[in-house]
Every structure is written in structure tokens, then in C-alpha cells.
Amino acid sequence: MELIKNQSISVDCVVFGYDTLTKSLNLLLINRYLESEDKNEVLVDDYVLTGYHIYEHETLDDAATRVLKELTGLTNTYKKQFKAFGDPNRLRGEKDLEWIKSENFNFRTVTVAYYFLIKTEDVDLKNTKHEAKWFPITSLPKLGFDHEKIILEAYEDLKIKCLAEPIIFELLPDKFTINEVQEVYESILNIEIDNRNFRRKLIHKKYIIPLDEKKVGVSKKPSQLYMFSKDVYDKVYQKNYLINI
Structure with a gap:
């Protein structure tokens, strides 16, 4: 052609x-x-x-x-x-x-x-x-x-x-820590987010799935790893903010 x-x-x-x-x-x-x-x-x-x-x-x-x-x-x-x-x-x-x-x-x-x-x-x-x-x-x-x-x-x-919408997970590895999610939001929005508040809100989202794995290769205490489930998100999605920061 x-x-x-x-x-x-x-x-x-x-x-x-x-x-x-x-x-x-x-x-x-x-x-x-x-x-x-x-x-x-x-x-x-x-x-x-x-x-x-x-x-x-x-x-x-x-x-x-x-x-x-x-x-x-x-x-x-x-x-x-x-x-x-x-x-x-x-x-x-x-x-x-x-x-x-x-x-x-x-x-x-x-x-x-x-x-x-x-x-x-x-x-x-x-x-x-x-x-x-x-x-x-x-x-x-x-x-x-x-x-x-x-x-x-x-x-x-x-x-x-x-x-x-949960588009920030396009920027993260398939397996991530809560801190890594927070860091992406802070980078995009150019703000500081209260860590404790953010963690509490995020881990209660049904589409943030805890894994039986921890992040290795870091000097500090290994952190819990999670994954984002689009299937679960599509089932529970409502027309509201993903996270109120």
C-alpha cells in the first residue's frame, strides 16, 4: 500500500x-x-x-x-x-x-x-x-x-x-508497595500525602490485593507487596474518586 x-x-x-x-x-x-x-x-x-x-x-x-x-x-x-x-x-x-x-x-x-x-x-x-x-x-x-x-x-x-480512575497502576510494576503507590500520586500531583491516612484508605480498596510476598533487595524492613485487580475494580467501580487524598 x-x-x-x-x-x-x-x-x-x-x-x-x-x-x-x-x-x-x-x-x-x-x-x-x-x-x-x-x-x-x-x-x-x-x-x-x-x-x-x-x-x-x-x-x-x-x-x-x-x-x-x-x-x-x-x-x-x-x-x-x-x-x-x-x-x-x-x-x-x-x-x-x-x-x-x-x-x-x-x-x-x-x-x-x-x-x-x-x-x-x-x-x-x-x-x-x-x-x-x-x-x-x-x-x-x-x-x-x-x-x-x-x-x-x-x-x-x-x-x-x-x-x-486507577490509571497510575499503568506506571507501576505489577507488584508494588503502598509507599510506591503514594509516591506516584505525590509525583503527579506535586503534593505531600499523609502516609497513615493514605495507607488506611488504600488497603481497604477491594481491588488492591495483598500478596504473600514482600519486597526484597532493600536495606530497611521488607514491605508487603500488593497488586491491582482490574477485574475486581470493574465490578465494584462507581462514579467517584478512586482515593480521597
Whole structure:
């Protein structure tokens, strides 16, 4: 099949990942680098979201899945389409114009933005294109296009969503401690949570299943491990907050 690119519509992917070692919510970005034809001048050197124009035979969802797979190799991940961005001037920055000219893009491109939740350790950065790199959400580099706006809106949506649905378990190992769950919430919401209160509320949720295992390889006292049961959650789910923090 001949791949015909739609020059007016693209998808952009906000890829969130949680690092259990640094306990930080991170964002996967790619380097946008362009030199002058004589190689004497760097015209563009910043970071952007991974994204691309859709092909005419694709749905938007299929295009977003393709773009993520091309970057990370991952397919079966949490994905949410959250907004379209169509400001006529969204690609009109000085460096953006240089980049678009070199890539032969359409100046008037509407992008549909998605965000994905993955575990940072599932991505082999050495095998990604465009020098992909994780950045803490609290310490982002200089960004191109309107991608700062897209990221901030995705982040706000994630904060709301994580209090209404159990999506944070997409960022955790299959087996986790209560402290690890708390740390993910604190990282996303940028707040401190009362440990005792949080533990009491979480362990009484029917879909948080205690395991006959403890976390090993830690210097302090081994902690009880738990798992999240989506089957149980789907049975008991009601339209209220997952956890009142």
C-alpha cells in the first residue's frame, strides 16, 4: 500500500513515564536539530514531542499508536486522546519556520494530541530515534512548536484523571508497595500525602490485593507487596474518586 501523508493533520504524543528510582514523573522528548547547509551554523537545537502526520488510510488512534511504536517499540499501553490544537500560528516561531522549511511541512497543520502512560524502564533509549531522552516534568528543556502548551494541558488532564480512575497502576510494576503507590500520586500531583491516612484508605480498596510476598533487595524492613485487580475494580467501580487524598 502506498503511504499517502495528510499534510494538514498530525498527531502528537505526550509520553509520561514514572521512574521508580528517582520517584519522578518524566516526559519522553526527542531532539530537534538542524544545521545550515554549509554546517557553519546551528539553526535549531531544542526538544519536541514525538509526532507525525497521519496517513490517509489511518484513523487518528492508529496513527498515534504507530508514532509511539516507532519511537519506543511499545504498543499495548494506556492511551488517551485529549485535545486538538489548531491555532493558525502554532507553527510560526522563528525556529519552527526553519524546521518546517527543511522538512517540507504544511504551515497550517492541526494536531490531535494524545498522552500515554508507560514505565520508564520499558523504553531502551539506545534503540530510539532522534536522541529520545527522559526529562522530569518539573525540569523540561527548551521546547519547539507549541509543545509546551500541549504538555501542560496533558499534565493537567492527567492530574484530574488519576483521581478519578486507577490509571497510575499503568506506571507501576505489577507488584508494588503502598509507599510506591503514594509516591506516584505525590509525583503527579506535586503534593505531600499523609502516609497513615493514605495507607488506611488504600488497603481497604477491594481491588488492591495483598500478596504473600514482600519486597526484597532493600536495606530497611521488607514491605508487603500488593497488586491491582482490574477485574475486581470493574465490578465494584462507581462514579467517584478512586482515593480521597
